[in-house]
Amino acid sequence: MSLRRRLNGSRRSPLAATIVIAAGLLFSGGGFAVATSVVESNVATAYTADQIAEGKKLFLSNCASCHGLNSEGTKAGPSLIGVGAASVDFQVGSGRMPGQGSGPQLPKKTVQFTEEQIGLMAAYVASLAPGPAIPDDKYLEATGDAAHGGELFRINCAMCHNAVGAGGALTEGKYAPVLKGVSAKHTYEAMITGPQNMPVFNDSNLTPTDKQDIITYLAYMDENESAGGYALASLGPVAEGLFVWIFGLGGIIGITVWLAAKSN
Amino acid sequence: MAGKDLERSKEAEGFEHEFESGLAVISQDKIGDPGLAPHRVRMTDKSPKHAKNAERQVAVLFLLSVVGSFFALWAYVAFPITEDLSTVRANNLWLGLGMTLSLLGIGIGAVHWAKTLMPDFEVSEARHQTRGSEDVRAAAVEIVKLADQESGFSRRKLIRRTMYGALALFPLPALVVFGDLGPVVGDSLRHTMWKKGTRLTKDPTGIPIKASDVTLGSVFHVIPEGLAEMHEHKLEEKAKAAVLLVRLNQEDLKEDESKKGWSYDGIVAYSKICTHVGCPVALYEQHTHHLLCPCHQSTFDVTEHCKVVFGPASRPLPQLPISVDAEGYLIAQSDFLEPVGPSFWER
Incomplete structure (x- = not known):
């Protein structure tokens, strides 16, 4: 009896229920806070006043001619108020900005600034108004679910970027770029900011985990060879058809000529 | 040859003259019958050494085919397709190469054999008319007449007409049944799952x-x-x-x-x-x-x-x-x- 009572006692301390409820509240509340801060594109990324001031200097000397002295935008470039640090990191970090000349689409080119300078400009633009922040490293590792990422990619991305990210043409000289070799950070930033004519895929459309799965899928496609043999740049029927026209039909013609030729 | 050509071109001119007002284009330099090229004797017919070589080449091609068959069998076992999708690549490549060698070896070998060693002489076969001879045609008409006479097809009107009726109607049940085989489209092309209040x-x-x-x-x-x-x-x-x-x-x-x-x-x-x-x-x-x-x-x-x-x-x-x-x-x-x-x- 005494053993049983002790057992009972050890099982249910009068404080147990309170502790469990408190822990539950803490976890769910904390988890919710974490989740919402991600969904709301964590506005409060800490930048110091010095960083912002340095960033503004860089902005005034390199960007203001098109985007306006107060980032309000001009005829040559859109307003940067509210585009967030992620936009700056993507556009400048991939070399698309500062743009050289106008055209249907600004191409990727050699990066013009150092990591540090890009960070300072991002700090300045982020200080103007809340916007998408540079993504958390934990969503950039290719450790997600590649199969799920592949399904999401085919539904949301493949129509423009090709089923394996080989890129494709859009209207009037615009195009969806090749995704092979694009860093996970830039892929993530492109999804949350929608650069140039790409639409935005916010966190309620594709959650950060979904985005990580897509990054995982792209990394998988980068690392693994095509199962079907040489992929001819994954361009599909045009490249494959040309190959068959030249080498397939060429081979058949060669054999026909040999069949009909007389032996020496 | 030259005289014949001349005759032909005269003929063509006459033809053109007759249809002058028409649209027909008569070629002035149409290609004449080139005749047969002179027979060229093959090396394999002239020299036993070449013939022996050709024989060896054919045998080597057939042996390559044998090697290809064994290689394909080996590759199928050596490069199995597993859970890992990338194994498909090696399997398809080596199995395919083996089978290609096995089939091409037979094909090329057989053609090479025919071209180098089988008898080499030109044969011309004259075309004949597709129309049968008068005797054959008369015999065919006789057979049909006899069949009509013996069956009474022309004579027995009742049988003939009821048979026409039966033949005309027998596909009808099939037509009706086939019509109902597929899914009935109905108005499914006009409606989707969406309705008032669907989220x-x-x-x-x-x-x-x-x-x-x-x-x-x-x-x-x-x-x-x-x-x-x-x-x-x-x-x-x-x-x-x-x-x-x-x-x-x-x-x-x-x-x-x-x-x-x-x-x-x-x-x-x-x-x-x-x-x-x-x-x-x-x-x-x-x-x-x-x-x-x-x-x-x-x-x-x-x-x-x-x-x-x-x-x-x-x-x-x-x-x-x-x-x-x-x-x-x-x-x-x-x-x-x-x-x-x-x-x-x-x-």
Whole structure:
């Protein structure tokens, strides 16, 4: 009896229920806070006043001619108020900005600034108004679910970027770029900011985990060879058809000529 | 030869003369009968050494085929296809090369044999008329006459006419039965899963979408509520009900008076099925508000009820009238008000 009572006692301390409820509240509340801060594109990324001031200097000397002295935008470039640090990191970090000349689409080119300078400009633009922040490293590792990422990619991305990210043409000289070799950070930033004519895929459309799965899928496609043999740049029927026209039909013609030729 | 040619060209001139006013073009330098080229004796016929070589070459080709067959068998075992998809590549490559060698060895060997060692002389075969001789034709007519006489086909009118009737009618049951074999299309081309109050949900998860989730410049790929959980006919329903959801600045939308209530706060929903031949139209450009179809480059302007601005499509994409429910989720006001997708006969 005494053993049983002790057992009972050890099982249910009068404080147990309170502790469990408190822990539950803490976890769910904390988890919710974490989740919402991600969904709301964590506005409060800490930048110091010095960083912002340095960033503004860089902005005034390199960007203001098109985007306006107060980032309000001009005829040559859109307003940067509210585009967030992620936009700056993507556009400048991939070399698309500062743009050289106008055209249907600004191409990727050699990066013009150092990591540090890009960070300072991002700090300045982020200080103007809340916007998408540079993504958390934990969503950039290719450790997600590649199969799920592949399904999401085919539904949301493949129509423009090709089923394996080989890129494709859009209207009037615009195009969806090749995704092979694009860093996970830039892929993530492109999804949350929608650069140039790409639409935005916010966190309620594709959650950060979904985005990580897509990054995982792209990394998988980068690392693994095509199962079907040489992929001819994954361009599909045009490249494959040309190959068959030249080498397939060429081979058949060669054999026909040999069949009909007389032996020496 | 020369005399013959001359005769021929005279003939041609006469021909031309007769039909001078016509359109016929008579070639002045038409190709004459080239005759047979002089017979050239093959090396293998002249020298036993060459013949022996050719024999060895054929044998080597057949042996290569044997090697290819064994290689293909070995490759099939040595490079199995496992759970790892990349193993397909090595399996296909080596198995295929082995089988290619095995078949090409036989084919090339046989042709080489025929070309170098089998008898080599030219044969000309004269063409004959396709028309049978008079005797054969008369015999055939005799057979038909005899059959008619013996069966009484011409004589017995009653039998002949009832037989015609029976032959004309026997395919009828088959026609009726075959007509009912396939699924009855009915009005399934005119309706989709959407109806009043159906929530708009995300493809593929089926999670409902709040109006507040759809930020400016966003694109959502949408399926009707309940589709994600379907098991039967899921793809058929999805192929009709797939929708693209976009939010624009309200001032960018140029809406018809009659369709003003179809959007919600700048959010518009359009059928994703191209009105040309039914490809999924989903290449959305955020700044031009153009929707591009990847198959034939039909381009639709989302700001103006997806009217066609380029390409072979002839009708705008059907718009799904949307609204929000009490909880803030996007819902359909009704089904599409016209059939989605490409034109069909009774549309």
